[in-house]
Each structure stands twice: as structure tokens, then as C-alpha cells.
Amino acid sequence: MSAVPEISLVVPVYNEEPNIEPLMREIVPALSRITDNFEIIAIDDGSRDGSYEKLKKLHAEEPRIKVIRFRANFGQTAAFSAGFDKARGKIIITMDGDLQNDPADIPAMVAKLNEGYDIVAGWRYDRQDKLLSRKIPSIIANKIISMTTNVHLHDYGCSLKAFRSEVVKNIKLYGEMHRFIPAIASWMGVDVAEMKVNHRPRTAGKSKYGIGRTVRVVLDLITVKFLLSYSTRPIQIFGFIGLISGLLGFALALILSVQRLFFDTPLSNRPILLLAVLLIFIGVQFVSMGLLAELQARTYHESQNKPIYAIKEILE
Numbered sequence: 001m002s003a004v005p006e007i008s009l010v011v012p013v014y015n016e017e018p019n020i021e022p023l024m025r026e027i028v029p030a031l032s033r034i035t036d037n038f039e040i041i042a043i044d045d046g047s048r049d050g051s052y053e054k055l056k057k058l059h060a061e062e063p064r065i066k067v068i069r070f071r072a073n074f075g076q077t078a079a080f081s082a083g084f085d086k087a088r089g090k091i092i093i094t095m096d097g098d099l100q101n102d103p104a105d106i107p108a109m110v111a112k113l114n115e116g117y118d119i120v121a122g123w124r125y126d127r128q129d130k131l132l133s134r135k136i137p138s139i140i141a142n143k144i145i146s147m148t149t150n151v152h153l154h155d156y157g158c159s160l161k162a163f164r165s166e167v168v169k170n171i172k173l174y175g176e177m178h179r180f181i182p183a184i185a186s187w188m189g190v191d192v193a194e195m196k197v198n199h200r201p202r203t204a205g206k207s208k209y210g211i212g213r214t215v216r217v218v219l220d221l222i223t224v225k226f227l228l229s230y231s232t233r234p235i236q237i238f239g240f241i242g243l244i245s246g247l248l249g250f251a252l253a254l255i256l257s258v259q260r261l262f263f264d265t266p267l268s269n270r271p272i273l274l275l276a277v278l279l280i281f282i283g284v285q286f287v288s289m290g291l292l293a294e295l296q297a298r299t300y301h302e303s304q305n306k307p308i309y310a311i312k313e314i315l316e
């Protein structure tokens with residue numbers, strides 16, 4: 001087996017035939033300014049154009065370009081995940097395959113990472129995208145994500161990022177969660193830096209992003225918040241909701257019982273009685289759900305021998 005590369009660059013590709021060759025012509029010299037010991041992992045995410053043939057040709061010309069071909073289009077998160085699994089470098093860099101990320105920014109990001117950070121996230125400060133359909137929704141989403149996760153970044157959606165391999169190797173990605181890697185990794189106590197990067201207008205091909213993706217991002221954000229705050233103690237969220245609901249329902253039922261027993265107030269035509277019963281049932285269900293989630297959390301961690309902590313360094 002060849003020497004372990006210092007840097008692995010992961011690039012998902014989906015129907016980017018006109019962009020692949022010029023992108024690789026920029027990536028190779030950009031990485032060569034840092035080290036000659038690197039690998040480029042291009043993931044063909046079920047492209048229906050000539051993307052794979054272009055990648056195959058580039059691989060024949062430059063063996064450091066490795067190609068993973070998916071059987072179907074599984075999405076960008078799956079592509080990044082496959083790249084992380086195959087990457088052998090101590091530093092892993094991600095970027096899009098549409099030529100909008102500038103490979104010339106890579107040396108500065110690696111230098112920033114070597115200052116002692118675990119993640120360096122790109123910030124498309126002068127973003128070259130449409131205002132209404134891309135930029136404004138992105139600004140709103142980034143503010144919501146930052147407030148929810150307490151990891152404050154200007155641009156979660158920028159794919160140009162640099163990671164220490166031990167950070168991303170310990171993260172399992174699903175849905176659209178590749179954009180949340182800095183937030184997901186925050187439970188490990190990572191040091192995250194953000195730097196401005198160049199963003200170029202798309203000159204060829206068609207964008208795969210649309211405003212409809214916002215809904216999926218919001219749903220994944222709920223999952224991320226739960227994983228960050230309650231994955232090892234789900235009873236604290238489900239139980240809290242259950243206790244509030246149950247106590248409120250019990251209080252209403254108690255008031256109605258007093259009115260019926262001591263003031264002879266009829267209850268048959270009062271919808272609040274049904275509300276009290278509903279709240280009690282909801283309370284019982286949420287507490288039960290919390291207990292079941294506690295069992296699942298223990299099964300999840302113990303079956304995989306997955307720790308609930310992350311060690312940065314040991315001095316012996």
C-alpha cells in the first residue's frame with residue numbers, strides 16, 4: 001500500500017461533465033503547493049451525462065485522482081460520507097464539483113487548520129448566486145442554524161471546508177446533514193474557524209439546489225438539535241413535555257371534579273373535560289416515549305461500543 005497521504009480532497013459530482021476537467025486542472029496545482037502526497041476522491045453520484053467518462057480519463061492521466069461511482073443518485077450527503085470512508089489523509093477537504101468553489105483557497109484553509117483548529121469552514125462572503133432564490137433563504141437559514149446549534153457560522157452551506165480526519169471519521173451522516181458537520185462535531189468540543197473564500201458564478205451546467213431544499217434542511221436541523229442536546233438523555237425532553245401536559249390535564253380534571261362534586265356544575269356539555277383527559281393521555285404517552293427512547297439510546301451506544309465522550313489528547 002502507498003504511503004498515507006497528508007491530504008484527501010473529496011468532491012461529489014452529479015451531472016457536471018463540462019466542469020470536471022477544468023476543476024481538476026485547478027485542484028492538482030493548488031494541492032501541490034502544499035504537498036505532493038495527496039489524493040483526490042471524486043464521487044460520481046449517479047450522473048446521467050458523461051461525468052464518469054471524464055473522471056475515468058482523468059484518473060488514467062493522474063493516479064492520485066480516485067473515482068467512486070454510485071449506482072444511483074443518492075445525494076450529496078451520501079457522496080461526502082463515501083468520500084470520508086475512503087479518505088486516508090490526515091486532513092480532509094471537501095468542495096463542490098461545479099467550479100464555484102475556488103481551489104486556490106485550499107492552501108490558506110490548510111494553513112488555518114494547522115494553527116490548531118479542527119475544522120475550517122469557508123464563508124462565501126461575496127456569493128455569486130441569485131438573490132431571492134439562493135442568497136436570502138441562505139442568510140435566514142444560517143442565522144436559524146447558528147442560534148439553534150450555538151455554533152455560529154455565516155455560511156453553513158459552503159461545501160469548501162477543511163477537517164482533521166479524526167473529526168469526520170467519527171460522524172455518521174444521513175439526510176442533508178453534510179452541511180451540519182461543524183454543529184454535529186461540536187459535541188466533541190472541536191475548535192472551529194471560519195474564513196472568507198472566493199465564490200465564482202456558475203459558467204456551465206445546471207444548479208441542483210432549489211428553494212425546496214429549505215424544508216429538508218429545517219427538518220434535519222430538528223434532528224441535529226435533538227442529537228446534540230438529548231441523544232444520550234431523551235427522557236429529559238419527552239419526559240418534560242409529558243409532565244407539563246399531564247400536570248396541566250390533572251389540574252383541569254381536579255378543578256372540574258371539585259365543581260361537579262361541591263357546586264353541582266354539569267360537565268356533559270363542557271369541552272374542557274375532554275381537553276383534560278386528552279392532556280393526561282398525552283402526558284402518559286410522552287413519558288412512555290421518553291423511557292423507550294432511553295432504552296434505544298442505551299442500545300445504540302452499547303451495541304456499537306460507542307462512547308458518550310470524545311478524547312482530544314492523553315498524556316501518559
